[in-house]
Amino acid sequence: PNILIAQLNNLTILQVVLPDIQSEQTQRRFRLITVTSLDAEYHGLEVKALAQQWQGILAEELERGMRLYSLNELWQRTLQAFRVLGIILLLSLLLWGLQWLLGRYRQRLQQQQEQELAASSEAQAEETENRDSPSPSPEGHPILETLLEQRERFLTTLRTRFNNRYNNNLVQFAAWLLFWLQIITWYGGISWIVALHPLLMQWQNEVAAIPLQLLILWFLVSLSIRVSYSLIDRFIQAWSRTDFLSNFLPIAEIQRKRVRALTIVGVLRGLALAGLMGVGIIWSLELMNVPTSSLLAGGAILGLALSFGAQSLVKDLVNGCLILIEDQFAVGDVIDLGDASGLVEDLNLRVTLLRDASGALIAIPNSSIVRVKNLTRLWSRVDFTIEIAYDADLKRALAVLKDVGEGMFNDPGWRDRLLEPPDVLGVDNLAHTGILLRVWIKTEPLQQWAVGREYRYRVWCAFEAHGIAIGRPQWINYTADFAPPVEDVDTTQVS
Numbered sequence: 232p233n234i235l236i237a238q239l240n241n242l243t244i245l246q247v248v249l250p251d252i253q254s255e256q257t258q259r260r261f262r263l264i265t266v267t268s269l270d271a272e273y274h275g276l277e278v279k280a281l282a283q284q285w286q287g288i289l290a291e292e293l294e295r296g297m298r299l300y301s302l303n304e305l306w307q308r309t310l311q312a313f314r315v316l317g318i319i320l321l322l323s324l325l326l327w328g329l330q331w332l333l334g335r336y337r338q339r340l341q342q343q344q345e346q347e348l349a350a351s352s353e354a355q356a357e358e359t360e361n362r363d364s365p366s367p368s369p370e371g372h373p374i375l376e377t378l379l380e381q382r383e384r385f386l387t388t389l390r391t392r393f394n395n396r397y398n399n400n401l402v403q404f405a406a407w408l409l410f411w412l413q414i415i416t417w418y419g420g421i422s423w424i425v426a427l428h429p430l431l432m433q434w435q436n437e438v439a440a441i442p443l444q445l446l447i448l449w450f451l452v453s454l455s456i457r458v459s460y461s462l463i464d465r466f467i468q469a470w471s472r473t474d475f476l477s478n479f480l481p482i483a484e485i486q487r488k489r490v491r492a493l494t495i496v497g498v499l500r501g502l503a504l505a506g507l508m509g510v511g512i513i514w515s516l517e518l519m520n521v522p523t524s525s526l527l528a529g530g531a532i533l534g535l536a537l538s539f540g541a542q543s544l545v546k547d548l549v550n551g552c553l554i555l556i557e558d559q560f561a562v563g564d565v566i567d568l569g570d571a572s573g574l575v576e577d578l579n580l581r582v583t584l585l586r587d588a589s590g591a592l593i594a595i596p597n598s599s600i601v602r603v604k605n606l607t608r609l610w611s612r613v614d615f616t617i618e619i620a621y622d623a624d625l626k627r628a629l630a631v632l633k634d635v636g637e638g639m640f641n642d643p644g645w646r647d648r649l650l651e652p653p654d655v656l657g658v659d660n661l662a663h664t665g666i667l668l669r670v671w672i673k674t675e676p677l678q679q680w681a682v683g684r685e686y687r688y689r690v691w692c693a694f695e696a697h698g699i700a701i702g703r704p705q706w707i708n709y710t711a712d713f714a715p716p717v718e719d720v721d722t723t724q725v726s
Contacts, residue, residue: 234263234290236282242267243282245289263289299429312424319420323413330409337402400461407457411450418446444518452511459503467492467499494555498580544581546598551580559603565677567604571595607676610650613683615672617690618665618702625666628699629655632670635689645685648678653686665702 233248243266249259266285271278298304425431425438516523553559555578560566564575566585573587583600585593619628636653639645653672660667674682694701 234286234293235260236279236286239265243278245282245286247289247293305429308428312428315420315423315427319416322416326409326413326416330406333402333406333409337399337406340398340402400464404457407453411453414446418442441518445515448514448518449511452507456504456507459507460500463496463499463503467496488558491555491558491561494578498552498555543596543598547581547596550597550600551578554578554583554597554600555580560605560608563677564608565606567606568595568600569602572604606679609676611674611676611679613670613672613674613679613686615653615670615683615686615690616659616667618662618667619694620665620700620702623666623699625658627697628668628694629657631693631697631699632668632690635686635693636670636672639682639686639689645682648675648682650674662702663705667702 235246235248237244237246239262245263245266246260247263249261264285266278266282268278271281274281276284299308422435422438422443425435513523513527516526560575560578562575562578566572566575568585571585571587571593573585573593575583576586576592577584581597583595583597585595587593617632619625633653633655636655640649640652650673653670656669656671658666659669670686672679672682672686693699
């Protein structure tokens with residue numbers, strides 16, 4: 232085939248001359264393009280010069296097309312396509328092997344963390360046993376030394392957990408990177424094959440346009456999700472360490488704050504994931520020329536309808552977030568909500584699960600929680616009162632209460648449950664039933680009931696031993712004689 236310049240109706244045209252299939256001696260001519268004076272003026276050339284330029288371009292492309300679709304070239308490019316496919320498979324197998332090794336390494340990290348957690352639990356149990364029989368230190372401050380050891384052990388645990396979390400983050404980032412390398416490998420290989428083989432070149436623009444844009448979009452969305460997760464973790468870590476570094480909170484409070492931080496991290500991660508995924512979906516629809524304005528309008532109407540139909544659910548979620556942020560209570564606390572009270576077994580954004588004294592599990596929507604009385608935050612207290620009789624020795628009774636409290640505070644079996652010696656406040660009320668005495672006992676969280684029962688038992692035994700009578704109601708008995716009066720009889724008179 233040849234590209235020729237010809238004249239048709241006083242216009243310069245480019246036509247291709249092809250041999251006739253039926254007769255080799257005849258040729259068929261097909262008009263390709265007309266070169267007009269406007270085309271020449273636009274390119275700044277004469278019509279004849281522009282026609283010769285286009286003739287060279289078309290002849291070159293025609294020769295290239297004939298060469299590409301020749302049997303030899305098709306065979307060579309097919310072999311190259313299979314070589315590219317083989318390279319893709321090898322790289323994919325290599326990346327899959329790295330992912331498998333990374334999974335095994337992650338399992339070993341999890342096992343190591345479980346072993347460290349078990350060792351920490353055993354050390355804590357040994358510490359509790361040793362606390363029952365404390366031995367004086369050379370400096371004479373066993374309590375201070377114990378607290379310093381606990382602090383050092385806790386800091387070591389924090390550093391170990393930080394290292395484990397750092398390793399986990401690196402493993403997760405490596406797994407994410409390998410996943411995207413798999414996708415990029417397959418996409419790049421398929422694009423290469425499509426651009427290489429003549430029979431597939433017609434889809435080259437389709438492969439390189441929207442799919443590439445979607446790939447870049449979701450890569451950026453995925454990267455944004457990971458960056459947001461990292462920022463959330465760093466913010467929560469900095470927030471959870473602030474009070475400990477500045478005010479030296481107790482270990483139990485630090486652990487409580489860490490549990491609360493994990494819950495808040497889960498909520499923030501969920502919000503970040505939902506927001507970024509929503510942006511990615513909307514942007515993907517726009518890239519595929521899907522009208523998103525109608526979808527957004529429909530979604531807004533649906534969201535409005537759901538908000539009216541699920542107002543209580545929205546209130547539960549909002550109040551649940553406020554409970555977590557303000558740290559009103561947490562799992563393991565004993566709370567009193569007015570209508571219900573008990574141990575918090577589970578807490579989420581919608582409901583709070585309480586286990587009451589009878590063992591019943593109570594589910595309370597967070598929107599119905601108006602007033603919270605936390606009985607086990609940081610420390611607890613036994614409010615002990617007892618009435619003694621008015622004829623009892625008041626000074627002896629106060630001394631007995633103080634001695635019982637000091638004996639219980641110095642008892643190794645109860646020392647770890649009491650934060651300080653019981654405080655005998657003295658006479659709190661005078662009533663007809665007796666003299667009311669009050670004692671405050673500051674205890675560890677959740678220990679006020681056990682300590683109160685033991686203290687009451689010891690006080691009863693001590694009062695029995697010292698002959699101190701318990702107060703009783705006072706009453707007065709009135710005796711009235713309702714018999715008629717007997718008249719005086721003169722015994723001198725004889726009837």
